Amino acid sequence: MTSKGYIDDFYKQFEGLNKKLDKANSTISQLSLNNSILLSEVKELKQKLNEKDNMIAELVLEIERLKNNNKKDSSNSSKPSGTNGYKKVVTNNRKKSSKSKGGQINHPGSTLS
Numbered sequence: 438m439t440s441k442g443y444i445d446d447f448y449k450q451f452e453g454l455n456k457k458l459d460k461a462n463s464t465i466s467q468l469s470l471n472n473s474i475l476l477s478e479v480k481e482l483k484q485k486l487n488e489k490d491n492m493i494a495e496l497v498l499e500i501e502r503l504k505n506n507n508k509k510d511s512s513n514s515s516k517p518s519g520t521n522g523y524k525k526v527v528t529n530n531r532k533k534s535s536k537s538k539g540g541q542i543n544h545p546g547s548t549l550s
Contacts, residue, residue: 510522
């Protein structure tokens with residue numbers, strides 16, 4: 438081949454590589470733009486997550502406060518007994534005796550004179 442053929446061949450290779458370089462540069466610019474958009478979205482999502490974590494912590498404290506307040510009655514706080522609501526009925530744990538009601542045999546009675 439002549440030197441003219443070599444130069445034309447190198448020029449074609451150079452144009453091909455130049456096109457590939459342009460495509461690579463456009464791809465890099467698109468990826469850079471996408472990266473910056475994604476970074477801003479991540480930043481916003483982190484901020485929202487922190488806000489929600491703070492809100493959850495506040496709500497947990499409020500729940501604990503309400504639970505502690507709900508357990509109080511007149512026996513363990515300064516609340517009046519009328520605010521206790523319904524009381525639990527105490528069951529009778531005594532066992533029935535075989536003795537009859539009233540005065541018992543061989544037991545001296547005492548009445549008003």
